[in-house]
Amino acid sequence: MTTTQLLPKSIPTRSNQIIKRFNNLEDAVYLFNRMIRKKPLPLLLNFTNLLTEIVKMKRYTTAISLINKLLSSQITVDACMMNIAINCYSHLGQIDLGFAVYGSIVKLGHKPLTSTYNTLLKGLVLEGRVLEAEILFKKLIKRKICEPNEVTYGTVMNGLCKGGNTKMSVRLLRFMEERGCKPSEQVYSMIIDSLCKDRRVDDALKLLTEMVEKRVLPNVVTYNSLIDGLCGLGRWDEAKQMVLEMDRRKISPDARTFNIIVDAFCKEGMVEDARSVVSVMVERGEKPDVVTYSALIDGYCLRGQMKEAVKVFDAMVEDRIEPNIVTFNSLINGYCKRSNIDGAMKVFAEITRRKLEPTVSTYSSMLYGLFKAGRSIDALKLFEHMQSVGVTPNFITYSVLLDGLCKNRRVNEALSLFRIIINNGIHPNVALYTVLIDGCCKNGKLGVGLDLFSELCSRGLRPNVVTYNAMINGLCNQGFIEEAKELVVKMEKNGVFPNGVTYNIVLQGVLKFKTFEDVLLHLKEMDARGFSVDASSFYLLLRSIPEKEQDSNFTDLMIKLVPQDLLKSKSQPVK
DNA sequence: GTAGGGTTAG
Numbered sequence: 001m002t003t004t005q006l007l008p009k010s011i012p013t014r015s016n017q018i019i020k021r022f023n024n025l026e027d028a029v030y031l032f033n034r035m036i037r038k039k040p041l042p043l044l045l046n047f048t049n050l051l052t053e054i055v056k057m058k059r060y061t062t063a064i065s066l067i068n069k070l071l072s073s074q075i076t077v078d079a080c081m082m083n084i085a086i087n088c089y090s091h092l093g094q095i096d097l098g099f100a101v102y103g104s105i106v107k108l109g110h111k112p113l114t115s116t117y118n119t120l121l122k123g124l125v126l127e128g129r130v131l132e133a134e135i136l137f138k139k140l141i142k143r144k145i146c147e148p149n150e151v152t153y154g155t156v157m158n159g160l161c162k163g164g165n166t167k168m169s170v171r172l173l174r175f176m177e178e179r180g181c182k183p184s185e186q187v188y189s190m191i192i193d194s195l196c197k198d199r200r201v202d203d204a205l206k207l208l209t210e211m212v213e214k215r216v217l218p219n220v221v222t223y224n225s226l227i228d229g230l231c232g233l234g235r236w237d238e239a240k241q242m243v244l245e246m247d248r249r250k251i252s253p254d255a256r257t258f259n260i261i262v263d264a265f266c267k268e269g270m271v272e273d274a275r276s277v278v279s280v281m282v283e284r285g286e287k288p289d290v291v292t293y294s295a296l297i298d299g300y301c302l303r304g305q306m307k308e309a310v311k312v313f314d315a316m317v318e319d320r321i322e323p324n325i326v327t328f329n330s331l332i333n334g335y336c337k338r339s340n341i342d343g344a345m346k347v348f349a350e351i352t353r354r355k356l357e358p359t360v361s362t363y364s365s366m367l368y369g370l371f372k373a374g375r376s377i378d379a380l381k382l383f384e385h386m387q388s389v390g391v392t393p394n395f396i397t398y399s400v401l402l403d404g405l406c407k408n409r410r411v412n413e414a415l416s417l418f419r420i421i422i423n424n425g426i427h428p429n430v431a432l433y434t435v436l437i438d439g440c441c442k443n444g445k446l447g448v449g450l451d452l453f454s455e456l457c458s459r460g461l462r463p464n465v466v467t468y469n470a471m472i473n474g475l476c477n478q479g480f481i482e483e484a485k486e487l488v489v490k491m492e493k494n495g496v497f498p499n500g501v502t503y504n505i506v507l508q509g510v511l512k513f514k515t516f517e518d519v520l521l522h523l524k525e526m527d528a529r530g531f532s533v534d535a536s537s538f539y540l541l542l543r544s545i546p547e548k549e550q551d552s553n554f555t556d557l558m559i560k561l562v563p564q565d566l567l568k569s570k571s572q573p574v575k
Numbered sequence: 576g577t578a579g580g581g582t583t584a585g
Contacts, residue, residue, distance in 0.1 A: 158576070190576045224577040259578045291579045298580070329580040336581095361581040368581075399582040434583045469584035476585095505585050536585065
């Protein structure tokens, strides 16, 4: 059977032959200009087909100017052509102009189609104007302007999911079912992805079960989202089960599936495992791309193995894959972590040379590196600069900035900057408070630290284990061991469980300010709770405990509580 | 409709 036989009879095949004659924009425009001069004029349908092709090439501005030419010609355009125009404006981020076209459709006496509304909704969503999309959608239903179809629901749901309103999206799913519109696998996938991004993977899995029960088959997109969600929560076994389930359903993994797994391994510090996944990927005929290489580079950067990271970078260039800003951000971050600010600056210069735009992450990493190098003046200058070029700082930028100021003994500046940030209408999060509490505690301002701690609580924020540890450390360093221990009890009551860091902080406090008996007591508690003594506490222990006290009782505890490798390497000199 | 980068505690 030929292609021609597959086409519905109403579509003239000639127009399809016409549009196959070009494969670039110039040819298409040339053809358009020839068509518009023809006498008699070709059917509108031919123009519609031609413009559809131009839109497929993402040449929205061109498409709009051609439609304008049509409007000033003898040809009467229809609602369908207007839809193309609205669609172009929505892709150009100018949906208000799209609404103007909509107005002219109505004025010309054409009836807007459901697809017209779908396109308008999509335009609003693309511009992040989800609330307006919601209002328009409700209007369509309430005033019975048109019956929403699958695409209408999908578009609004997409907006809701992107805007972080998964809950409303799920409600819309139920609503569309009630109205007798069967959700497709695409709609389910969207919500499953949104749930996974909210870390609500169990709810996502429930929805997977539900869709299967309703005979809607999940596809590779559905599984990719679930695998990513599970990996993000460290639920490796279940992620593996998902891959096996895909296999049972005869759904083959695609490049994204491999990239998700590669990235998950890299984030766990298992770059070698990630590399073997890449080998499998290549064997299965999927080509590693910029995302794959960037994940590996990031993996090495996170481990501070810059030489390895650069090797992968070179291999990527060799493979003729263009690095992008994300690739460079990883390298900058890696150099900054290794306190190699010069290396980071070279990468930063390379970004500019390649005419790439630094992002908020680029600047956040650079700020981190500059503060780490003790160059707080340069850091503050860069902070000014990023804002002057229109890059808006986010919470991570602020926490790097406040932390950097504190670590460079400029706590007062950090505190006043913090107040400025709040006055600018930004609601501080727990991380910002934590950074400041830690900074105060380490710079002899325990009182201010305690004030900040109660302030964050009164704001309705919940301190996390890092916040508590910073506070407990502050108390311990000033000798308030009992108060520190009380805080450990309190955090547990509040549902935040102390971790190994908490116990080691208290241990070091007890070692500095309490008796040997107290130390033994605390060590026993650590043992009971299954926490071990880490390296810095261990060295402090060896220095603080007089040799006469290092009896068999003590040694037994040490053997139990101190990791083997620490004992082997460092315990010899003591004897 | 699905994948990539940045911060805080000993």
